[in-house]
């Protein structure tokens with residue numbers, strides 16, 4: 363494993379407001395890390411610090427072992443950054459814009475043409491070179507934003523809310539691209555959507571009020587979505603498992619059960635068959651993974667408030 367990024371005890375204030383405090387993170391090559399949190403949690407601040415756009419008040423960032431504060435130019439050579447709003451010039455054509463970015467990345471002149479073709483190919487922009495940026499769809503603009511970030515083949519790619527504002531089809535395409543890019547670099551992306559992070563990331567760090575509250579790998583397989591029920595006594599796991607639409611049941615004690623539904627069954631179906639079987643339904647709640655529990659405890663409550 364090659365550690366691309368190591369963040370230690372990072373903090374940043376804006377006036378009296380502590381936007382980020384005591385953040386520790388690391389990222390290995392090949393990993394996609396999702397920074398998940400509600401609006402104002404500190405995601406953009408964290409990514410801007412990682413990208414060297416903002417200086418921290420405390421802590422340390424190392425990119426491929428290079429201290430970003432001490433050797434910024436050297437460290438930044440290893441990173442590509444897509445801000446929340448891609449820095450595009452609508453009056454330029456795609457090739458013109460990428461040539462401009464290649465110069466900013468200080469690519470040698472003789473390598474620019476080849477680097478642009480490769481970045482366009484990876485981002486599905488092969489036929490877009492002559493198109494005016496003003497005329498590109500939102501999905502293509504995001505692709506172009508990513509193309510400018512990977513021109514110089516960085517080891518670390520930072521993507522701030524990359525799928526924000528895309529339609530479901532564009533989102534799926536961009537997720538595929540992110541997974542593919544992760545074959546040869548490490549990626550940190552931010553999102554405020556749990557399913558988004560679950561769909562594309564290997565690991566998730568939940569940021570809330572400027573602090574990391576959860577940091578763990580996601581299971582390779584999506585957790586099977588289940589339900590927890592509590593019935594009136596007496597009841598048995600066999601009664602629950604035999605209900606139509608129930609694929610499996612596990613007794614949790616005190617007439618509580620974890621229930622897996624067959625593919626097309628819903629929680630409303632479950633409630634109906636329980637009542638039809640003459641059982642008393644006292645509780646029916648979604649069975650969440652640890653990640654979902656943390657996320658909904660912190661963020662679900664916040665958003666509902």
Ligand SMILES: Nc1ncnc2c1ncn2[C@@H]1O[C@H](COP(=O)(O)OP(=O)(O)OP(=O)(O)O)[C@@H](O)[C@H]1O
Nearest residue numbers: 376379381399400401402403404405406407408554
């Ligand atoms: N330049 C700034 N000046 C003052 N306060 C700022 C600045 N940038 C961010 N903040 C504050 O820091 C906190 C974290 O903001 P940040 O943009 O990092 O959150 P976020 O998680 O990216 O939110 P969003 O999902 O809305 O983009 C917020 O309270 C925000 O108002």
